[in-house]
Amino acid sequence: MTPTVFYFPIRGRAEPIRLALVAMGIEYEEQAVDYGEMKSALEKYPFAQCPRFVDEDGDISQSNTILRHIGRKHGLYGKGLKEAAEIDMLADGVEDIKRKYLSLIYTDQLAEEAKAAYWTAHFDPATTGGRNGGAHFAYLSHLVAKCGSGGWAVGGALSIADILLFDIVDVHQRAFGEDKFAAAYPNLAAVYKQVEAIPGVKAYLESPGRMAKVNGNGLG
Numbered sequence: 146m147t148p149t150v151f152y153f154p155i156r157g158r159a160e161p162i163r164l165a166l167v168a169m170g171i172e173y174e175e176q177a178v179d180y181g182e183m184k185s186a187l188e189k190y191p192f193a194q195c196p197r198f199v200d201e202d203g204d205i206s207q208s209n210t211i212l213r214h215i216g217r218k219h220g221l222y223g224k225g226l227k228e229a230a231e232i233d234m235l236a237d238g239v240e241d242i243k244r245k246y247l248s249l250i251y252t253d254q255l256a257e258e259a260k261a262a263y264w265t266a267h268f269d270p271a272t273t274g275g276r277n278g279g280a281h282f283a284y285l286s287h288l289v290a291k292c293g294s295g296g297w298a299v300g301g302a303l304s305i306a307d308i309l310l311f312d313i314v315d316v317h318q319r320a321f322g323e324d325k326f327a328a329a330y331p332n333l334a335a336v337y338k339q340v341e342a343i344p345g346v347k348a349y350l351e352s353p354g355r356m357a358k359v360n361g362n363g364l365g
């Protein structure tokens with residue numbers, strides 16, 4: 146069966162799932178979510194939220210669970226338990242930043258003042274150890290320097306950690322500027338470039354199939 150992604154017509158939390166699939170050359174279908182069904186059919190949407198992913202192995206909710214499933218199935222989960230744990234650390238670290246980012250988009254509406262505070266708390270290399278709740282690009286950069294090789298985040302091969310880093314770097318480059326990002330965290334910018342150059346990803350990024358809208362409220 147053709148794997149199917151159920152989501153809204155935005156990048157949002159489905160984008161890393163789509164990126165992992167195209168990176169591996171896996172064809173998939175995109176289906177719009179029926180909002181009423183999502184809110185009432187718990188056997189399909191156990192958290193009354195999307196994204197949801199269906200393939201021959203299951204019917205899965207929770208974006209990071211879906212990505213981990215694709216990672217295990219298609220060899221994007223490193224070699225051995227040590228690398229798998231490093232990938233998980235990065236994935237959870239990205240999730241901590243993603244929650245702050247979503248708050249900047251949906252609660253703070255990307256206001257300039259909020260952006261400046263966000264930069265200080267989660268971005269500025271000088272502010273690790275501050276009140277950032279573990280959500281800081283310097284932490285991700287340090288882990289990639291420690292665990293990665295050959296420009297990949299963990300070990301010497303593409304993993305779901307690279308995919309998640311690509312997505313989180315992508316949305317922050319959009320919000321704060323590509324040059325600013327690359328100057329602060331060149332090793333994360335290098336992971337971004339390496340994922341961007343994967344043939345399936347490159348084709349997807351240039352295709353009309355990539356959603357134009359990043360977040361549900363049109364910001365970002």
Ligand SMILES: N[C@@H](CCC(=O)N[C@@H](CS)C(=O)NCC(=O)O)C(=O)O
Nearest residue numbers: 157158193194195196206207208209
């Ligand atoms: N932890 C969940 C969060 C999912 C989530 O927040 N989904 C949003 C869209 S990104 C949603 O379904 N919003 C509609 C609603 O809750 O009614 C995941 O990672 O999949």
